[in-house]
Amino acid sequence: MIKKHTDDIQFDQQHIWHPYTSMTTPLPAYKVVKAKGVHIELDSGEKLVDGMASWWSVVHGYNHPVxxxxxxxxxxxxxxxxxxxxxxxxxxxxxxxxxxxxxxxxxxxxxxxxxxxxxxxxxxxxxxxxxxxxxxxxxxxxxxxxxxxxxxxxxxxxxxxxxxxxxxxxxxxxxxxxxxxxxxxxxxxxxxxxxxxxxxxxxxxxxxxxxxxxxxxxxxxxxxxxxxxxxxxxxxxxxxxxxxxxxxxxxxxxxxxxxxxxxxxxxxxxxxxxxxxxxxxxxxxxxxxxxxxxxxxxxxxxxxxxxxxxxxxxxxxxxxxxxxxxxxxxxxxNHWQSQIESIETSLQALADLQSHPQVENVRVLGGIGVVETVRPVNTAKIQAHFIKHGVWIRPFGKLVYVMPPYVISNDELQTLIEAIINVIPNEDIWG
Missing domain, CATH: 3.40.640.10 (Type I PLP-dependent aspartate aminotransferase-like (Major domain))
Structure with a gap:
C-alpha cells in the first residue's frame, strides 16, 4: 500500500498538470480517498476540515444524501x-x-x-x-x-x-x-x-x-x-x-x-x-x-x-x-441566511491577527474570511502546517482566506479559525 501511494504521487507529479502549478517544481498534491460533510480524508489518514468548499462550490458539504x-x-x-x-x-x-x-x-x-x-x-x-x-x-x-x-x-x-x-x-x-x-x-x-x-x-x-x-x-x-x-x-x-x-x-x-x-x-x-x-x-x-x-x-x-x-x-x-x-x-x-450569519459572526475572531506585524488587513463578509499578509506566503509550507492542524486551506499570494461550506458546525469553524491564528506567526511560511 505504501509503495502504491508513493508510485501514485510520483506519477501525479511527473505527468498530471494541476491548476497554477509548475511541472518542474510542482506543489505537493495530497491524495483524497473520501469526503463527507465538511471533511476531506487523505490516504495518509488525516481528516481535514475543508475551509475552501472546493473553490467555493461545496456549500452543502460532501456526499450529501439529498x-x-x-x-x-x-x-x-x-x-x-x-x-x-x-x-x-x-x-x-x-x-x-x-x-x-x-x-x-x-x-x-x-x-x-x-x-x-x-x-x-x-x-x-x-x-x-x-x-x-x-x-x-x-x-x-x-x-x-x-x-x-x-x-x-x-x-x-x-x-x-x-x-x-x-x-x-x-x-x-x-x-x-x-x-x-x-x-x-x-x-x-x-x-x-x-x-x-x-x-x-x-x-x-x-x-x-x-x-x-x-x-x-x-x-x-x-x-x-x-x-x-x-x-x-x-x-x-x-x-x-x-x-x-x-x-x-x-x-x-x-x-x-x-x-x-x-x-x-x-x-x-x-x-x-x-x-x-x-x-x-x-x-x-x-x-x-x-x-x-x-x-x-x-x-x-x-x-x-x-x-x-x-x-x-x-x-x-x-x-x-x-x-x-x-x-x-x-x-x-437549510435556511442559508442563518447559516451565513453564524459563519460571519464566528469569523470575526480572525480580527485577533490584525495587530500581527506580518498581517496587513483582516476582513470578513458573510461566509468569507480573509487575512491579507504583508508579503506572500509559501503555499507548500503553509499548507503543510495547516494539515498538521487538521484543516484544508489553500492560500494564494498574500491572501490566507476561508470560504467554508454553509453546513459547517461551530466547532469545525473554530478549528479553521484557530489553525489560521496559530499558523500565521510561524516564521517559515513566508515566500
Missing amino acids: INQAMHQQIDDFSHVMFGGLTHQPAIDLCRRLIKMTPEGLDKVFLADSGSVSVEVAIKMAIQYWHSKKQQKKTRLMTVLGGYHGDTFAAMSVCDPVNGMHQLFQGFMANGVFAPRPGINFDESWDDSAVTELQNLFAAHHQELAAFIIEPIVQGAGGMRFYHPEYLKQVRELCDQYNVLLIADEIATGFGRTGKLFACEHANISPDILCLGKALTGGYLTLAATLCTTEIAETISSGEAGVFMHGPTFMGNPLACSAANASLALLEQ
Whole structure:
C-alpha cells in the first residue's frame, strides 16, 4: 500500500498538470480517498476540515444524501442528451428556479459548462446584441482593476491586466477599458468622488462599449476585496445613462455567500446579464448559467444570425441539472441566511491577527474570511502546517482566506479559525 501511494504521487507529479502549478517544481498534491460533510480524508489518514468548499462550490458539504439521491435517480433514466432540439425536466425545473430566485428582469437562461464559459457567453451576448442593433462599433468591454472572471480568453481579457493571473497573454486578447478598482470598502463611509474617474471613462468610451462587467461587492480571486454597495449602484446608473449593458459576474458570490442570495442585492440593482456557477450544483458537477433580459434575447434573435451563436456539447446536462435542482432546494430548506450569519459572526475572531506585524488587513463578509499578509506566503509550507492542524486551506499570494461550506458546525469553524491564528506567526511560511 505504501509503495502504491508513493508510485501514485510520483506519477501525479511527473505527468498530471494541476491548476497554477509548475511541472518542474510542482506543489505537493495530497491524495483524497473520501469526503463527507465538511471533511476531506487523505490516504495518509488525516481528516481535514475543508475551509475552501472546493473553490467555493461545496456549500452543502460532501456526499450529501439529498443530492446523491437526485443524481442516482437521474442517472437511472439518462445521464445526457443533446440540448439541440431536445429538452428535459431537470433543465426546465432548474431554469424555472433560476428565473424565480435571481434579480428582477432576468427571464432568459443559457446553460453552459463552467463559470468561465458563462462569462464568454455573457460577452458574446453583449457583442451580438449591439451587432443586431446595427451598432457594430460597440464591441469593447469595460471593467475595474483588481477583477477576475476566468481562464478562457474573453474572460481573461477583463481580468486585472497587471496583477492578475493572465498578463502573459495580453498581446493575444481584446483590449478592454479599465477603471480604477473600487476604492471605498464595504463598511466605510461613501464619497461621491470615488466614481469621478469612472464617470469620465464612461463619457469618453461609451460609444464603443458593449458592456461593463464586474464582480458585485466582492472581487474574488483578484484580491478578495469587499467594496461599497454604492459603487455598484453608481455603475448601474452610468450603464443606463450611457446605454451600456451591465454584466454581473456572480459565479463566486451567488447563492448566499455574501449574506445576500445574490451580491447585487446589497445595492438593490439588477444587471442586464448575470453569470452563475460554482455553488450552482453544490459542487457536484460543473455547470453554469448565463441569464439575460427578454429585450437582449429578442434583439439577438431578430439580428443577422437569427440565433445566439453558442452551443456547448454538454449544454443543459441532465445529471448536472438534477444536482443543481437538489442543491437549490437544500439552500432554501437549510435556511442559508442563518447559516451565513453564524459563519460571519464566528469569523470575526480572525480580527485577533490584525495587530500581527506580518498581517496587513483582516476582513470578513458573510461566509468569507480573509487575512491579507504583508508579503506572500509559501503555499507548500503553509499548507503543510495547516494539515498538521487538521484543516484544508489553500492560500494564494498574500491572501490566507476561508470560504467554508454553509453546513459547517461551530466547532469545525473554530478549528479553521484557530489553525489560521496559530499558523500565521510561524516564521517559515513566508515566500
